[in-house]
Structure formats: C-alpha cells, structure tokens
Amino acid sequence: MPLHLILLAVGSVVMASLLLYLFRTIRFKKSCPTCGNPYPDRIARPKLMKLVPSKAYHCAACGKKYYQVGLIAKRTSLSI
Numbered sequence: 001m002p003l004h005l006i007l008l009a010v011g012s013v014v015m016a017s018l019l020l021y022l023f024r025t026i027r028f029k030k031s032c033p034t035c036g037n038p039y040p041d042r043i044a045r046p047k048l049m050k051l052v053p054s055k056a057y058h059c060a061a062c063g064k065k066y067y068q069v070g071l072i073a074k075r076t077s078l079s080i
Helices: 003-025
Strands: 054-058 065-070 075-079
Antiparallel strands (some): 054 065
16 A cells, blocks of 8 residues: 555544534534533643633533633633
8 A cells, every 4th residue: 555545544533533622612602512611710821822822721610621712702611
C-alpha cells in the first residue's frame, strides 16, 4: 500500500476523532454539558487558555470541567 494512502487514512481518522470530540463538548449555554446544572462554579484557567477569551467552570453536581469560549456576548462552552 502506498505511503500517501496510509497517511491519508491516518489523517482522516485523526480528523474524525477531533470533530467527534468537539461535537460532544461544544456548548452554547453556561450550563454543564453533562448533567445540565445551570449554576457551575468558576475555576482558574490554565495559562494556555488565557490566550483565548474564555471562562473556566466546574460542575459541583457531576465534577465535569469545561470552558466557555468566545466573545462576551456570544459564548460557546468547551468541555474537557
């Protein structure tokens, strides 16, 4: 099997995995993406996330950490 076909297959699997992860974790609300708790607690962000306009949250009900990414008017939650 030619090398370029192997690289294409590996790249496709990686891209599909990334899109599936983002599809499961991107939120358009402040509520927890796992349990739907509307009152999450704010937590400190890692230094890498300080480069992106975001807010970090922790759900006390299920223990999930997630980020609300985007502009202040329109934010998107990214669960980790």
